[in-house]
Amino acid sequence: MPSYDDFQQIATAVDDGVMTLTLNRPERLNAWTEAMEAEFRRAIEAAEADTAVRAIVVTGAGRGFCAGADMDILEAGTRGTAAGDATAAAPAGGAQAAAPEGLDRNYAWRFSYLLKVPKPIFAAINGPVAGIGLCMALFCDFRYMAEGQKLTTAFAKRGLIAEHGASWMLPRIVGLTNALDLLMSARTLMTDEAERLGLVRARPADGFLAAVQGLAREWTHAASPRSIGVIKRQVYDGLFQDLDAAWRRADADMVASFDSEDFQEGVAHFLEKRAPRFTGR
CATH class of the missing domain: 1.10.12 (Lyase 2-enoyl-coa Hydratase; Chain  A, domain 2)
Structure with missing residues (x-):
């Protein structure tokens, strides 16, 4: 059986065919780091190889889903020292990985490899999500969001651009005009508007994670x-x-x-x- 041990910034649990991957830095609203990214990918690869796992649910510990890149990393970026950290747009698998060919080139980048995992991935957005956290969620197959939560692309308000494939994936989910709105304005929207745009499916905050896990389990046991x-x-x-x-x-x-x-x-x-x-x- 694949190992789900030795994680520091995420937590995992497998129950009745569903692997729940929890971003686990609640004191920082699960802000993304290089270490978290490495653990995240290792857990996804373990779930992909585990025949007992039929679906993957990604959520956040505490009151947030993922607040974006850790601010320490962004501050380092202003000093020109952010290369190789959680904001870098390196291909998935690292610099030593063999260059993929054909269609597989599209699945070789940060987060795009999630599209190639042959199991459905559900983002259970339990709290605020921004920046790179939203980019990760865009490459999940389904996005469920607890009612009353906030979402923002954030990049333009930090002097940044649409990173990590967001400019490619977001228009395919919400349409060109809506994507330009969310990316250029970097405004904050609530769950109900995100659902109207087709970006997420809303669910009540009470029992939210269990509801998403239940959906994942129901779908993958019936098909x-x-x-x-x-x-x-x-x-x-x-x-x-x-x-x-x-x-x-x-x-x-x-x-x-x-x-x-x-x-x-x-x-x-x-x-x-x-x-x-x-x-x-």
Whole structure:
């Protein structure tokens, strides 16, 4: 079983198919650091390899989700000493990693690798989120936000630009005009407006995390893990493909699915009128 031990700035727990990853610097509203990023990626990779995990939920300890980059890092940046820290836009995997080719180039950057994880990732935004914390959430598959919380891109009010793929992903979620509004103004919006824009789905603050974990568990127990993984890759690959390439890929994936155990189980549980017992194979 993959290891979830030895973390200092995050915490993890696996329960009934759901791995909950908690950003764990509550005294700093879970502000992002280089150490947190390394632990975050290690935990995601462990969950990806763990056959007992079908979904990942990311949340924050205490009253915040992630307040953005740690202010000590931003202050260092004003002195020209921020290279290599939590604000640097290095490819995921580090400088020594082999350069990916083809579509995989798009999944090699900070946070974009989340799109390639073949398990759904739910951002459970329990409190304020800003800057790099929001960028991370943009690359999760689903964003749920507790009612009455605040969200901001923050960059323009710090003299910065749309970092970490935000200028690419945000328009694809909320549309061009809304993305320009949120990025250029860096204004703060509440959960209800974020939901109207299609950026998040709102849920009551009471019992918020348990509700998101329940959704993740329900969805991934009712559907084939293999199908979920293939569909996720189809959708994100499709952002970089033309229709012809996407269609050909779907046809090939459909033929391959006929030979899977999950296809056999999908037909069997329907005909037998019972709950599915998918294996992901």
